[in-house]
Amino acid sequence: MLGEETTSGRPHLFGLRPPDLVAALAARGVECTDAESRRICAHFVSHGQTSLRTLRRPVRRPLREAVEAIFEREGLTLVERVRDDDDGFVKYLFRHADGALTEAVRxxxxxxxxxxxxxxxxxGCAMRCGFCATGAxxxxxxxxxxxxxxxxxxxxxxxxxxxxEGRIHGAVFMGQGEPFHNYDxxxxxxxxxxxxxxxxxxxEAITISTVGLVPQIRRYAAEGHVFRLIVSMTSAVAERRSTLLPVAGRFAVAEVxxxxxxVQARHGGRVTVAWVLMGGVNHGEDELEALRTQFEGVPLRINLIDVNRWAEDGTRRAxxxxxxxxxxRLxxxxxxxxxxxSGGRNKHAACGMLAARHEEQMGAVPREAPFQGLVELDA
Ligand code: SF4
Structure with a gap:
């Protein structure tokens, strides 16, 4: 079933909502009421417990034994935790069951x-954006x-x-990978x-970003999700956008x-696009003209993100x-x-950098950091 498959072949509880748990158990001949499924899911996912024995209101013993026998409940292995004292960003590197490394940033x-x-x-990621470590x-x-x-x-x-007393209030899919390339x-x-x-x-506090995969954006709009959507634009000039975001060679700006x-017709309000601002590159009159013509009639908000580096290829911050x-002028x-x-630069906290550093130690080729457009600043 979607979301739950593990390398052991046993489904994982973290991929399930209560109705999914009821269905997964029913498929294995185990009865579970809606109320029981809610208590079980909340116990593991909301409260981070690993055993049903610690459930405050116990569930029936056959159900408890079935859940413990059928489902995986273990989390990922934390490999490294790096805090940047300048901005308070905390970067986590996790190892998955197959040895894969991924990152999350608090x-x-x-x-x-x-x-x-x-x-x-x-x-990793297949999109190969020109300013990104993960793409490499x-x-x-x-x-x-x-x-x-x-x-x-x-x-x-x-x-x-x-x-x-701390609380995770929101989530953004802006780490490694193109979220809509893994839509389901x-x-x-x-x-x-x-x-x-x-x-x-x-x-509304969950944001999904995409480099602009048109079929998935259309599907997202048709399905009527209310998570926030941000499309990485970075340039509205076709040739420049194709250079910076190779996927743009497949989906023209007009199609995006x-x-x-x-999306706008479904959600109302302004459409939000991300713009990695590069000094001398994508803030000229040609970009303004392209935005004017391409986005005519679309209420627009641009999230400006400083490119993360000075690089050998001449990329610099504006x-x-x-x-x-x-x-x-906008x-x-x-x-x-x-x-x-784009935080946490001082401690390898931009997305892809910790994984890249670990890859480097294992002999693969690292690159410079990509972006995370996350904390609001005064323009
Ligand atoms: S910026 Fe995002 S979509 Fe582009 S290569 Fe990096 S991880 Fe992939």
Whole structure:
């Protein structure tokens, strides 16, 4: 079944919501009521317990024995935890059962004790964006929904040890991988994370990002999910966008915008796109003109994210003057902007860097860091 498959062949409880648990047990001839399924899911996923023996209101013994015999409940192995004292970002590197490494980042929000979690959706990534370490690793495999939820649980449990009152308030799929390249598992993970018996994060506080896979954006709109969607645009000029985001060679800007119209029609409000701002590259008059023509009639918000590095290929961060000029001209066109902070650079905390460093130690080739557009700054 979707989301639950493990290397042992036993399904994992982290991939299930209560109705899924009822169905999975029924398929194995075990009866479980709705109330029992809610208590079991909340016990494992919401409260991080590993044994039904600690359940406050015990379930029937045959059901307890069946659940313990049928389902996996173990989480991921925490390999490394790195805190950046400058900005409070905490980066986690997890090892999966098959040895794969993925990352998650805990990001402090303005209100003390509240955090957003940046989650990975794949091991590596096939999209090969020009400014990204993960893209250089290539795609190894998709994550199962339960593995994504297990990363959430690992961070949540670590937070509870450090700060018992702390709470993970939101989640963003902006770590390793292209979430819509693993659509079914990511949507299932988001559903478990937002379930009252799962991660207990409100649906509106979960953000899924994509580089612009048009069929999946259309499917997302048609299915009517209420998670937030962000499309990585970075350039509206076709040739430049294809260079920076190779997937753009497959889906033209106009097609992406058309798919976004369907999202906007369903959700209302402004469509949000991410824009990795590179000094001297993607803030000129040609970009403004392309935005004007391509997004005509689409209410737009641009999340501006500083590119993470100065690199051998000449990529550099935009100066304050360049950014202010671009923002001013966007505002004059009626486009809202938010500046997002790409955090944790000092401690290998940008996405892909810890995995890249571990890959380097194992002989693979690392690259520089990609972005995470996560914390709001003044433009
Ligand atoms: S930026 Fe995201 S989609 Fe692009 S290569 Fe990196 S992980 Fe993949």
């Amino acid at each position: 990001i402090p929000l303005e209100r003390a004790g509240r955090y957003t979690l940046c989650l990975s959706s794949q091991v 690793l290539g795609l190894r495999r998709n994550l199962r929904a339960w593995e994504i939820v297990a990363a959430f649980a690992g961070v949540r449990d670590d937070l509870a040890r450090e700060h018992p 598992e990511v949507v299932r993970a988001a559903q478990v994370l937002s379930d009252p018996c799962g991660g207990r994060i409100t649906q 915008v058309d798919a976004l119209r369907a 100066t304050d003057e360049e950014r202010h000029d671009f923002v001013g 505002h004059a066109m009626g486009i809202a902007t938010q500046r997002r902070y």
